[in-house]
Amino acid sequence: MATYILVPGADGSAWYWHLVVPELRERGHTVVTVDLPGEDSAGLDAFADAIVAAVHQAAPLPDARIVLVAQSLGGFSAPLICDRVPVDSIVLVNAMVPLPGETAGEWWDNTGQAAGRSAYAEATGRAAGAEFDILTDFFHDVPPEVAKEAMAAPRTGPPAAVFAQPWPLAAWPRVPTRFLQGRDDRFFPLEFQRDVVRERLGIDVETVPGGHLVALSRPRELAAELLKEA
Template sequence: MVNFVLVAGAWLGAWAWDEVVPELRAGGHTAHPLTLSGLADKQGTAAGQQTHVQDILDEVERLDLRDVVLVGHSYSGIPVGQAADRLGERLTRVVFVDSNVPADRESFVSAWPDGRDMVEASIAENGGFWAPLAAADYEGQGLTEEQIGRIVAGSTPHPGATLTEPAVLTRPLGELPAVYVKCLLDGDEPNEDVVELLTAERWRLVEMDTGHWPMFSQPRELARVLLEAAAR
């Protein structure tokens, strides 16, 4: 049995994993979806990037979890990767779901040069928060209208400081036991930094024929990928 800790990407909370959690628990494991500070039911809480890293570490400590599989989707790959770096023997594996990965002293926006101006402008215009996407932004990602409606209705503004503050790593990310899940409707190839990490002995690539939000578009298939990652 392993203990999954599930962290969704920007604008989302623990609720994003509602259709994945039962599949993991049916496989005989525990699953703990986590809402990061400043999002969903934790709106109003001040948050920087290290706040989000600490949210994850605190959840593992609070529940006294061992044999942990940390799962980070999209933006959350950045705090999840840093938390995995600090979990030591508690960590079994980290799974990055179509996500960013942390680089020491680099931020979310510095790793996304094409979108940096757009993100920073949104933060400046929305009181320090990155505004959620509109329904049209989810087209072409394998989602039904109902699924898009759920995402849009549940999304909350994302704390801007978590996107502009730098990551802090204590060792090379390639030393972690990791699986990277590439969602092919969001691009055929991982980013260059992920491609380099996939040359590491302990990293492995898995592809899914769906879009950037597989916990909504293909929750059972994503759960199967996570269960296989935990078993290796």
């Protein structure tokens, strides 16, 4: 059996994983989800503390494989726990991959995300350079009832400090890492991510169906990929 630590993206809400959790638990695995701090002063260290606290509260079995899963902005915070929790593998999902000393605020220009998003929009018949729209960019493939529930929740965002704090690790953790990328992600397009991940991690992305919020649009397919780590 495995223990899955599921780290959310920019909204910091454990709810993001609520459709994936039962897919893993019904197969006997332990699942840890966490609501990340929302205070403006909370930085990456506070995020890491919250993740570690959630793991300790869940009390995973000593002999269980620990699989750390990070969505989007979670790519900046999740790896920070690897010197505090005995992580066996990391699975990144549509994630931001940081460089040592890089802030999450700098990542966008450093990687060319805006140009990648614009090029993909134009290639798929949408307006290049259009302003971000949460329904168009994030929820375009999420079932309407799930999108409605998400939009009805109080709007939260990551603390400003998270985008200002340089990524503190000297290198990516020495932990086996996979990268799952939604082939229909409009925010971090597939070809853009292929280049970033190959350059920064030296690995190839594995494509999965779905857009940026794949845990909401294709939870069973995503869970099937995560179960390969058990």
